[in-house]
Amino acid sequence: MQQTDIIVIGAGLTGLTCAHHLAKKNRNFIVVEKLNHVGGVINTEKENGFVYETGPNTGVISQPEVADLFEDLKDKMTYEVPDEFSKKRYVLKNGKWVALPSGLIGGITTPLFSWYDKFRLLGEPFRKPGTNPDETLAEMVKRRMGKSFLNYAIDPFIMGVYAGDPAQLVTKYALPKLYNLEQNYGSFIGGSVKKMREPKDPEMQKATKKIFSVKGGLSNLMEALQSSIGKDRILLGLQNIFVEKNEGGYLLKAINADGNPVEIQAKQIVSTAGAYALPELFPFLPTSQVDKIKNLHYTRVVEVALGFKQWKGRPLDAFGALIPFREKRDILGIMFMSTLFENRAPKDGALVTIFIGGVRRQELCDLDDSAIRELVAREAKDLLELDDFNPDLFKIMRHAHAIPQYRADSKERFEAIEQLEAQYPGLILAGNLRNGIGMADRIKQGKTIAEML
16 A cells, blocks of 8 residues: 555656656656556657657647746757758649648649639638537538638648548537637638737747657657656556545555555546546446546557668658548558658668558558558558568557547537546546647646646
8 A cells, every 4th residue: 555645547648747747846646557668659669770659750849838848858858850841741632742832822823722712712811700619620611711621731631630530520629729710810811810910928939839759759758757757656567457436535456567456545636548448447437427538539540650771762851741531542641750850760761650540441440460561552652652662661550549539529528527527526537538639738738737736
């Protein structure tokens, strides 16, 4: 039996960020994790001259909390941002790569969008804001910008971020900044211009919106957090974890790697586990409320790291390539990792990451490894202009709960979380089941929770 003030369940990015800030305030806490390593789904592998990620590949400095965390950890790790290539993104149209436009002239001349929608876009600042809080992203974009913008800008973007379907994602929950742009300023274009002219808060200026990774891979970020927290405060490899409610607060029970029972008593407890894990983790919570959280849909994704010691394909001169669903391809998109960050592949070589599956192609996740290889070979030879497919690195990573989908049931989920936390003081239900799915969202939530505690 151990006694502490706070238990943090999960040594992923949210849990470790929370613990890092608790440690800065000298609070008493223990982090528990079922895996034998910190980081959760964030993990870096090195093989045959390649450095590749087996989970998330990059993050975005979209919140000031990210910059603050990097400053805290600067003696333990070095974050990196890509060069100008990262601003360029290709979109596939009719089997050909087209650079996604970034300015007015490019938007007018690009073949991605129809002339009807280009002219219609002139009226976007004058259209009334939507009144349906459950309006899907597809409905909003068609209403404000037109169908071609949905098909060749928003749809491939959502395929890349959520591996999702814009016709199912609700803008208010999935992309709250976009939703608020319309609600607060009346339009996307006009709102963007007005926001640019507004005085910049010094704190928000830290949110540079730049893509980031860490030198040597994202695992180095997680190891830096572990070092900052202290390894003695993190219990790894615990199995059969569940929590009981008692007079003293919360009693966590588990079995450690040696097969011995572990019990930890605390007044407060933070869960960063997935929504699907909550019923077994907190059996005392009312089923009627937990079901509203557990119903969160996670899409499956297959991730493939491809490495070539001598690159003989098309120039990899961009962040990557986005593939609209209407192009009817068998992959979601491609990231050019060796273009973005140094030392990810041997000199003159290349490392790319290919994503398969997502909400609308779940059947592809059921393919065995040989079928996945055939699929990747077919798509890579065509899209990356390879004469032969003989990679020096070929790694398949399967994610059963890859990305939560913020759909119309999100409001019910958020309300259930709020009600349970009010009913059980000291309990905090966090993680990607609320507050966003990106790495920046996880870092911000971790710090926010630590400040609450």
